[in-house]
Amino acid sequence: MSGKNITAKQPAGKSSPFLSELTLDCVILGFHEDQLKVLLLRWRGTQEWSLPGGPIRKEESVDQAACRILKERTGLKDIFLQQFQLFGDVERYNRNEIKEKLKHLVEPEKWFERAVSVGYYALVDYPKVAPTPDAFTEECQWWGIDEIPSLLFDHNHLIKIALESLRIQLSWQPIGYKLLPEQFTLPELQRLYETILGRTLDPRNFQRKMLGLGILYRLETRRKGGAHKAPYLYRFNKQHYKAMLTKGSLFFS
Incomplete structure:
Protein backbone atom coordinates (compact mmCIF):
# COMPACT_ATOMS: atom_id res chain seq x y z
CA MET A 1 0.00 0.00 0.00
CA GLN A 169 2.63 -9.51 -22.84
CA LEU A 170 -0.37 -11.60 -23.91
CA SER A 171 1.54 -13.28 -26.74
CA TRP A 172 4.53 -14.39 -24.63
CA GLN A 173 3.28 -14.93 -21.06
CA PRO A 174 1.26 -18.03 -19.92
CA ILE A 175 -1.85 -15.97 -19.22
CA GLY A 176 -4.36 -18.55 -20.50
CA TYR A 177 -3.47 -21.45 -18.24
CA LYS A 178 -2.74 -19.19 -15.26
CA LEU A 179 -6.23 -17.64 -15.28
CA LEU A 180 -8.46 -20.43 -16.62
CA PRO A 181 -9.37 -23.67 -14.81
CA GLU A 182 -7.75 -26.87 -16.05
CA GLN A 183 -10.74 -27.59 -18.31
CA PHE A 184 -12.51 -24.87 -20.30
CA THR A 185 -14.45 -24.26 -23.50
CA LEU A 186 -13.30 -22.33 -26.54
CA PRO A 187 -15.91 -19.58 -25.90
CA GLU A 188 -14.52 -19.21 -22.37
CA LEU A 189 -10.98 -18.93 -23.72
CA GLN A 190 -12.11 -16.37 -26.28
CA ARG A 191 -13.88 -14.35 -23.60
CA LEU A 192 -10.67 -14.25 -21.53
CA TYR A 193 -8.74 -12.82 -24.49
CA GLU A 194 -11.52 -10.34 -25.29
CA THR A 195 -11.65 -9.14 -21.68
CA ILE A 196 -7.91 -8.52 -21.56
CA LEU A 197 -7.75 -6.95 -25.03
CA GLY A 198 -10.86 -4.86 -24.45
CA ARG A 199 -12.43 -5.73 -27.81
CA THR A 200 -14.45 -8.41 -29.58
CA LEU A 201 -12.76 -11.18 -31.59
CA ASP A 202 -14.31 -13.05 -34.50
CA PRO A 203 -15.22 -16.52 -33.12
CA ARG A 204 -14.31 -18.43 -36.30
CA ASN A 205 -10.94 -16.73 -36.67
CA PHE A 206 -10.18 -17.14 -32.98
CA GLN A 207 -11.01 -20.85 -32.94
CA ARG A 208 -9.11 -21.48 -36.18
CA LYS A 209 -6.02 -19.75 -34.81
CA MET A 210 -6.12 -21.50 -31.42
CA LEU A 211 -6.75 -24.95 -32.83
CA GLY A 212 -4.13 -24.44 -35.53
CA LEU A 213 -1.42 -23.70 -32.96
CA GLY A 214 -1.66 -27.19 -31.48
CA ILE A 215 -1.73 -25.89 -27.92
CA LEU A 216 -5.12 -27.40 -27.00
CA TYR A 217 -6.35 -30.92 -26.30
CA ARG A 218 -10.04 -31.50 -26.99
CA LEU A 219 -11.64 -33.72 -24.35
CA GLU A 220 -14.50 -36.12 -24.98
CA THR A 221 -16.71 -34.37 -22.44
CA ARG A 222 -18.85 -31.29 -23.01
CA ARG A 223 -19.83 -28.33 -20.84
CA LYS A 224 -23.33 -29.03 -19.54
CA GLY A 225 -26.10 -26.74 -18.36
CA GLY A 226 -26.17 -24.09 -21.12
CA ALA A 227 -29.14 -23.06 -23.22
CA HIS A 228 -27.38 -23.95 -26.47
CA LYS A 229 -25.57 -27.03 -27.70
CA ALA A 230 -23.01 -27.98 -25.08
CA PRO A 231 -19.49 -27.06 -26.29
CA TYR A 232 -16.54 -29.41 -25.92
CA LEU A 233 -14.13 -28.98 -23.05
CA TYR A 234 -10.44 -28.38 -23.73
CA ARG A 235 -7.22 -28.26 -21.76
CA PHE A 236 -3.83 -26.81 -22.62
CA ASN A 237 -0.93 -28.79 -23.99
CA LYS A 238 1.46 -26.85 -21.77
CA GLN A 239 4.60 -28.00 -23.55
CA HIS A 240 3.35 -26.73 -26.91
CA TYR A 241 1.88 -23.61 -25.25
CA LYS A 242 5.29 -22.69 -23.82
CA ALA A 243 6.90 -23.26 -27.22
CA MET A 244 4.39 -20.93 -28.89
CA LEU A 245 4.96 -18.28 -26.20
CA THR A 246 8.68 -18.43 -26.89
CA LYS A 247 7.91 -17.63 -30.53
CA GLY A 248 5.35 -14.97 -29.63
CA SER A 249 2.78 -16.83 -31.73
CA LEU A 250 -0.30 -15.89 -29.67
CA PHE A 251 -0.40 -12.37 -31.00
CA PHE A 252 -3.82 -11.01 -32.06
CA SER A 253 -3.64 -8.06 -34.44
Missing part, protein backbone atom coordinates in the same frame (compact mmCIF):
# COMPACT_ATOMS: atom_id res chain seq x y z
CA SER A 2 1.68 3.10 -1.26
CA GLY A 3 3.32 5.36 1.26
CA LYS A 4 2.49 3.60 4.52
CA ASN A 5 5.17 2.78 7.07
CA ILE A 6 3.37 0.00 8.93
CA THR A 7 6.09 -0.69 11.46
CA ALA A 8 5.30 -0.24 15.11
CA LYS A 9 7.20 2.45 17.00
CA GLN A 10 10.77 1.22 17.40
CA PRO A 11 12.67 1.19 20.71
CA ALA A 12 15.40 3.79 21.00
CA GLY A 13 18.43 2.84 18.95
CA LYS A 14 16.66 0.07 17.01
CA SER A 15 16.11 0.56 13.31
CA SER A 16 13.03 -0.46 11.36
CA PRO A 17 13.03 -3.97 9.85
CA PHE A 18 11.66 -2.49 6.61
CA LEU A 19 13.28 -0.56 3.80
CA SER A 20 12.41 3.12 4.05
CA GLU A 21 10.35 4.86 1.35
CA LEU A 22 10.00 1.69 -0.78
CA THR A 23 6.74 -0.28 -1.05
CA LEU A 24 4.96 -2.87 -3.18
CA ASP A 25 1.57 -2.67 -4.87
CA CYS A 26 0.03 -5.85 -6.25
CA VAL A 27 -2.65 -6.13 -8.94
CA ILE A 28 -4.04 -9.63 -8.29
CA LEU A 29 -6.13 -10.81 -11.24
CA GLY A 30 -8.56 -13.72 -11.54
CA PHE A 31 -11.08 -14.79 -14.19
CA HIS A 32 -14.60 -15.83 -13.14
CA GLU A 33 -17.95 -16.02 -14.93
CA ASP A 34 -16.43 -14.59 -18.13
CA GLN A 35 -15.11 -11.57 -16.28
CA LEU A 36 -11.61 -10.43 -15.33
CA LYS A 37 -11.52 -9.49 -11.65
CA VAL A 38 -9.07 -7.71 -9.35
CA LEU A 39 -8.66 -8.23 -5.60
CA LEU A 40 -9.15 -5.08 -3.48
CA LEU A 41 -8.99 -4.23 0.23
CA ARG A 42 -11.43 -2.02 2.19
CA TRP A 43 -9.84 -0.08 5.03
CA ARG A 44 -11.31 -0.50 8.50
CA GLY A 45 -14.02 1.98 9.42
CA THR A 46 -14.23 3.40 5.88
CA GLN A 47 -15.64 2.74 2.43
CA GLU A 48 -12.18 3.37 0.96
CA TRP A 49 -10.57 0.67 -1.18
CA SER A 50 -7.03 0.04 -2.38
CA LEU A 51 -4.75 -2.62 -3.83
CA PRO A 52 -2.94 -5.07 -1.57
CA GLY A 53 0.66 -4.20 -0.86
CA GLY A 54 3.09 -3.14 1.80
CA PRO A 55 6.72 -2.46 2.70
CA ILE A 56 9.73 -4.66 1.97
CA ARG A 57 11.74 -6.27 4.76
CA LYS A 58 15.46 -5.64 4.76
CA GLU A 59 16.30 -9.36 4.72
CA GLU A 60 14.12 -10.26 1.72
CA SER A 61 14.34 -9.58 -1.99
CA VAL A 62 11.64 -7.53 -3.70
CA ASP A 63 10.25 -10.70 -5.35
CA GLN A 64 10.21 -12.50 -1.99
CA ALA A 65 8.29 -9.59 -0.47
CA ALA A 66 5.72 -9.77 -3.27
CA CYS A 67 5.30 -13.54 -2.80
CA ARG A 68 4.88 -13.04 0.97
CA ILE A 69 2.23 -10.34 0.55
CA LEU A 70 0.35 -12.35 -2.05
CA LYS A 71 0.34 -15.47 0.11
CA GLU A 72 -1.01 -13.43 3.04
CA ARG A 73 -3.84 -12.01 0.90
CA THR A 74 -4.74 -15.12 -1.14
CA GLY A 75 -3.48 -18.15 0.80
CA LEU A 76 -1.66 -19.35 -2.35
CA LYS A 77 1.96 -20.25 -2.97
CA ASP A 78 3.79 -20.36 -6.31
CA ILE A 79 1.71 -17.56 -7.83
CA PHE A 80 2.59 -16.27 -11.29
CA LEU A 81 4.09 -12.82 -10.69
CA GLN A 82 5.28 -10.21 -13.14
CA GLN A 83 6.91 -6.93 -12.17
CA PHE A 84 5.46 -4.40 -14.59
CA GLN A 85 6.59 -0.90 -13.57
CA LEU A 86 8.28 1.24 -10.94
CA PHE A 87 6.13 4.16 -9.76
CA GLY A 88 8.39 6.95 -8.59
CA ASP A 89 6.82 10.33 -9.34
CA VAL A 90 7.41 12.87 -6.59
CA GLU A 91 3.70 13.76 -6.41
CA ARG A 92 1.87 10.49 -7.05
CA TYR A 93 -1.28 11.46 -5.09
CA ASN A 94 -2.54 13.91 -2.47
CA ARG A 95 -0.73 12.79 0.70
CA ASN A 96 -2.63 15.19 2.97
CA GLU A 97 -5.96 13.78 1.75
CA ILE A 98 -4.79 10.22 2.50
CA LYS A 99 -3.57 11.19 5.96
CA GLU A 100 -6.94 12.77 6.76
CA LYS A 101 -9.03 9.87 5.48
CA LEU A 102 -7.04 7.25 7.39
CA LYS A 103 -5.94 9.15 10.50
CA HIS A 104 -8.06 6.87 12.71
CA LEU A 105 -5.87 3.96 11.60
CA VAL A 106 -2.43 5.44 10.95
CA GLU A 107 -0.86 8.37 12.78
CA PRO A 108 -0.19 11.08 10.16
CA GLU A 109 3.55 11.17 10.93
CA LYS A 110 3.81 7.44 10.19
CA TRP A 111 3.27 7.97 6.47
CA PHE A 112 6.30 8.17 4.20
CA GLU A 113 6.80 11.66 2.85
CA ARG A 114 7.54 9.99 -0.45
CA ALA A 115 7.08 6.36 -1.47
CA VAL A 116 8.51 4.65 -4.51
CA SER A 117 6.37 1.62 -5.35
CA VAL A 118 7.23 -1.54 -7.28
CA GLY A 119 4.17 -2.68 -9.24
CA TYR A 120 3.45 -6.39 -9.74
CA TYR A 121 0.57 -8.17 -11.39
CA ALA A 122 -0.33 -11.69 -10.31
CA LEU A 123 -2.44 -14.23 -12.20
CA VAL A 124 -4.35 -16.64 -9.97
CA ASP A 125 -6.86 -19.47 -10.24
CA TYR A 126 -9.97 -17.68 -8.95
CA PRO A 127 -11.69 -20.53 -7.02
CA LYS A 128 -8.47 -21.39 -5.15
CA VAL A 129 -8.10 -17.92 -3.62
CA ALA A 130 -9.06 -17.30 0.02
CA PRO A 131 -9.30 -13.46 0.12
CA THR A 132 -7.86 -12.26 3.45
CA PRO A 133 -7.64 -8.65 4.71
CA ASP A 134 -4.55 -7.29 6.47
CA ALA A 135 -4.20 -5.52 9.84
CA PHE A 136 -5.48 -2.21 8.47
CA THR A 137 -8.42 -3.52 6.45
CA GLU A 138 -11.61 -5.42 7.20
CA GLU A 139 -12.62 -6.73 3.80
CA CYS A 140 -10.80 -8.34 0.90
CA GLN A 141 -13.03 -8.76 -2.13
CA TRP A 142 -13.01 -9.37 -5.88
CA TRP A 143 -14.18 -6.54 -8.13
CA GLY A 144 -15.00 -6.78 -11.82
CA ILE A 145 -12.38 -4.91 -13.83
CA ASP A 146 -15.12 -2.62 -15.23
CA GLU A 147 -16.66 -1.97 -11.79
CA ILE A 148 -13.65 -0.71 -9.82
CA PRO A 149 -14.47 2.27 -7.57
CA SER A 150 -12.28 5.32 -7.03
CA LEU A 151 -9.33 3.92 -5.08
CA LEU A 152 -6.94 5.39 -2.55
CA PHE A 153 -3.46 6.54 -3.56
CA ASP A 154 -2.80 6.22 -7.31
CA HIS A 155 -4.14 2.67 -7.49
CA ASN A 156 -6.62 3.24 -10.33
CA HIS A 157 -3.63 4.35 -12.40
CA LEU A 158 -1.64 1.28 -11.31
CA ILE A 159 -4.42 -1.04 -12.47
CA LYS A 160 -4.61 0.77 -15.81
CA ILE A 161 -0.85 0.32 -16.36
CA ALA A 162 -1.01 -3.33 -15.23
CA LEU A 163 -3.71 -4.09 -17.81
CA GLU A 164 -1.75 -2.31 -20.54
CA SER A 165 1.28 -4.44 -19.62
CA LEU A 166 -0.85 -7.58 -19.65
CA ARG A 167 -2.10 -6.82 -23.18
CA ILE A 168 1.43 -6.26 -24.43
